[in-house]
Structure formats: structure tokens, C-alpha cells
Amino acid sequence: MTEIEGPCLTPEDMLCFDVYALGQSFGRLYKPLLDPLGLTYPQYLVMIVLWTGQENTVGRIGERLGLETSTVTPLLKRLEAAGLVTRRRSEIDERRVEVGLTPRGRALRAEALHIPACVEGATGLDPNEIRALRDKLIGLRRAFGQD
Amino acid sequence: MTEIEGPCLTPEDMLCFDVYALGQSFGRLYKPLLDPLGLTYPQYLVMIVLWTGQENTVGRIGERLGLETSTVTPLLKRLEAAGLVTRRRSEIDERRVEVGLTPRGRALRAEALHIPACVEGATGLDPNEIRALRDKLIGLRRAFGQD
DNA sequence: CGCGAACCTATCGTTCGCGATATAATCGCG
């Protein structure tokens, strides 16, 4: 009822709006590139972690992507069902589940190598600008301190 | 099998990783602020559109947030069930559904007014830096050209 | 006016994403 018309609380003033909408846009940008590989966008992000990293566990993958294990576990099961990923209990610490790649999962990497360049092209930014922007986003995430 | 070890395809080189993870972080940052209001993060974003805008339809709300109507429709139904929002067919164009606020939905605005300042504080950035960052994100989204 | 095209919303099935909770394994302190 009260006619508060403050400058705050408009979408135009809020960073979260743009981060949110850009996240959606990234998903849509990647979709046509990932469909031929049979991967969803979050599955692709997990595969990148696996392609580059070693000694991956469920929890470690979640940390890298900022996801809970309750999200990662079913995602990995789908990748396992697709024949791309292996999951087995660690022998050293049986609480952990070590996640690895099948030969098919490793081979898929070659089919995905062209994607980063496509996306970089779509941004219209040069590597320096991307670097600078990433530093800001990383700093922001760190400022939230949710580790 | 082939030992490709290119510099590409590592999480450290990819902008999408940071946008993705930051989006998750924003959701977690807002959660404790929104729980007292009984809103989820996407519901809050919709409410902001409604608090500021006029003449809102399902499709228009989706445009603002970068969401499909198949996402917005059930979301609005939950807000309607919560007594915050009204939905009714336009009399001028019966394809459209006009979305408005109930008194309770309008009143909720006052309880949310403090939130933007909290978030701005958490970022550790001054308004100018936020402005500059937002411009980059908006530009990026525009470059993807998914309107 | 009439009819096909375009438009707006809703529904369905699948995949994410979280918190709460459960279960099992390891750690640490006495």
C-alpha cells in the first residue's frame, strides 16, 4: 500500500540478475555443441574435471563445480550408465568413491576439443578480457566465502 | 589413448566454469536472506520483476530472467498457491495471462528491501565496480544473441 | 470472410540442484 519507490530492488540495479541470466545463456550456448556428444552441460563440466584431473572423488568434483554430493552422485551414475565413467570404492579409505574414465570416456575428449574455441568466438572477447573477467568472478565467489 | 595434453579444456581456462560456480554461490548467498520470506531464489527474482514492473505476462517475466514459459508457469503457480500472486487471462488478448500481486505479495516487498544492501556488502565491491562488471555480463549475454 | 501461420500458455518427462537424513568408515582422545 505504502508507495515506496526506492531506487533499490529493481532488476536493473542487481548483479544477481545478470549472473543468473548469463548462466542460463551459457547453457543454451553449449547445448547444440554438446548434443552430438550426448552430454548435458553439467555432465560436460564434470567430464572436463575428469579429463584434466587425477585422483578424483565424488566430493572433489563437487568442490570444483560448487555442487553438493547429492547433486554429483546421481549425475555420475548417469555418466556411468552411459559408459563414460567408472566408480569404485577406494581401498585405502572405503568412505571415498574414486571416479575414473572408461576408454570411451577418454576418447570423447577428442570430440570435445573444438568446443572451447567455439565458445570463445561467441563471446567476442579476446583472451586478455576473458582472463580479467574470470578474475573478477573468481574474486566475487571467494568474497562470498562458502568454502 | 593418444596423449593429447593441450592447454585447452582445463577448468582453469574456461569462463563457463566461473559463471556456473558463481551462479551457484549467489543462490547460496541469498538462501538465508530469503528463507524468512518463504521465497526461493528464482521466486525472489520473479517477485522483483513484479514489484518493479507493470503489465506483466508469463512470457514477459520469462524474457527478463532468461527463462522459458515452461519454467515460469509452474513457478507462478507456486507463488499463486502461496497467496502472493494473481494470474488471469487478459480480456484484450485471451492468449496472454496477466500476472499481478496480491496485497500480501505487495507487502512482502517491505520485508525484502534490506536484502540488496546485504548482498552488495558481501561482494566487497563498490557500486562503480558492480556497474562495470554488470555491463560486461550484459554485453556477453547480448553477444550470445539468444533473444 | 476464411484459413493457414504465428503466437501464448500449459503439460509432460528428464535432468539438475539443494537440504535433511541415513549409513558406513575413519579419526582422535583418553
Next chain:
DNA sequence: CGCGATTATATCGCGAACGATAGGTTCGCG
């Protein structure tokens, strides 16, 4: 060694998020 606390994963229920599809409305061209 022994037992509580912590750690790691899995499960469940709910709320997003999308594409495909379907239904009804309006538009536009003949």
C-alpha cells in the same frame, strides 16, 4: 583398545530448468 566426533557418500522429496508437444487465440493474406 574403545567410543564419540568427524568425514564421505548415498537417498529422498521438492523446486527449478529445458525441449517437445498440445491447446486455444490472434493475425494476415487472399
